[in-house]
Amino acid sequence: MTEAAEDLISPEAQPTAAAQPDLLPAAATAMSIIAALSVSHLLNDTIQALIPAIYPVLKESYGLSFSQIGLITFAFQMSSSLLQPVVGSFTDKRPQPFSLAVGMTITLVGLLLLAWAHSFGQIVGSAALVGAGSAIFHPEASRLAHLAAGGRHGFAQSLFQVGGNFGSSLGPLLAAWIIVPRGQGSIGYFSVIALAAIVLLISIGRWYREQMRLGHTKRKTKTFAGLNLSRGRTILAMTVLLLLVVSKYFYLISLTNYYTFYLIHKFGVSVQASQIYLFIFLFAVAAGTYAGGPLGDRFGRKAIIWVSILGVAPFSLLLPHVGLAMTVVLSICAGLILASAFSAILVFAQELAPGRVGMVAGLFFGFAFGVSGVASAALGELADRTSIEFVFQVCAYLPLIGLLTALLPSDRRSVPSPRTP
Secondary structure: OOHHHHHHHOHHHOOOHHHOEOOOOOOOOOHHHHHHHHHHHHHHHHHHHHHHHOHHHHHHHHOOOHHHHHHHHHHHHHHHHHHHHHHHHHHHHOOOOOHHHHHHHHHHHHHHHHHHOOOHHHHHHHHHHHHHHHHHHHHHHHHHHHHOOOOOHHHHHHHHHHHHHHHHHHHHHHHHHHHHHHOHHHHHHHHHHHHHHHHHHHHHHHHHHHHHHHOHHHOEOOOOOOOOOOHHHHHHHHHHHHHHHHHHHHHHHHHHHHHHHHHHHHHOOOHHHHHHHHHHHHHHHHHHHHHHHHHHHHHOHHHHHHHHHHOOHHHHHHHHHOOHHHHHHHHHHHHHHHOOHHHHHHHHHHHHOOOOHHHHHHHHHHHHHHHHHHHHHHHHHHHHHOOHHHHHHHHOOHHHHHHHHHHOOOOHHHOOOOOOO
């Protein structure tokens, strides 16, 4: 594990329940802030989703191989992956109210450079810059959602996540409508989205600065006491959660990045039609996201993780062997079920390391981005050496890693009583 991971699982580093900081009392969930964070997540991830959505355009324009497509994602994901734990750890100790707006500004610059890129190297560099902006956004926004949750942490994370997943689903649709017919330069039109996000994030930053001034960030509550496990059991649980992230994101990236190529190659659909099918899949992911957090608050994170990862296996195993209509149906079912996993995993991990909310968010978001980058590069290389159909046959078995959920401890004792929004 990394030094940051060792720090967050150290018993000495974990404050007691009485010392756990929370932004607002449990009865005062800041719904307007969580909703604003969800909207900003939608805008941020809409921009991010444009990168894989335009892969067919870039592949045709520059004659790229699947390996080069994978390297673009690798650069985008790894720049975000390496920075997110650092950002999360830093803001845990030194909160920066306007860091979200700064991160979105970096994303805006990367987006404009991507629109004007004229070589493979420039495309890779632009994608890496968009990833750096996301490295600032995700851990800090997730931490703010946690702090504004008022004890309803699963609900807050799901509402935050659902905005991002809806944004991810819009990327392919907007690419099909705007970028495919107009070309790479039309990516610049989406700078309007980034500018709108900057304005919204400045407003959120003002609210957070006021909470800091009032001393709410130092208020002590018992709404997030943690699981209080031994060091050994905490390490085991963290390791299992990280392996579950590997399972989820390797399979998710096979669909997100290579679903369009799979449909084009196997069923002969057009580029625009493939983008519509990708939008349908990602919309299903977004629609399924919200359920994981509230259900985790009510029934426990472990139960939701069981269902959300292992439950995908019947659909993933059948998908490579059916026709176009059933492929779309099975991908929708897989997306709906898989979507709830990350919120449950993230809140479970935060319960393992109370007091390290930003660091945990940065570690898991960063790890998810890193896994996605490695997966994209590895699967692209595998597709070049074999076929895109073989990639989907191999990835079909990944949800079986969900069996490791049996090694997780029970989390029922730290789940707060459900409240009506």
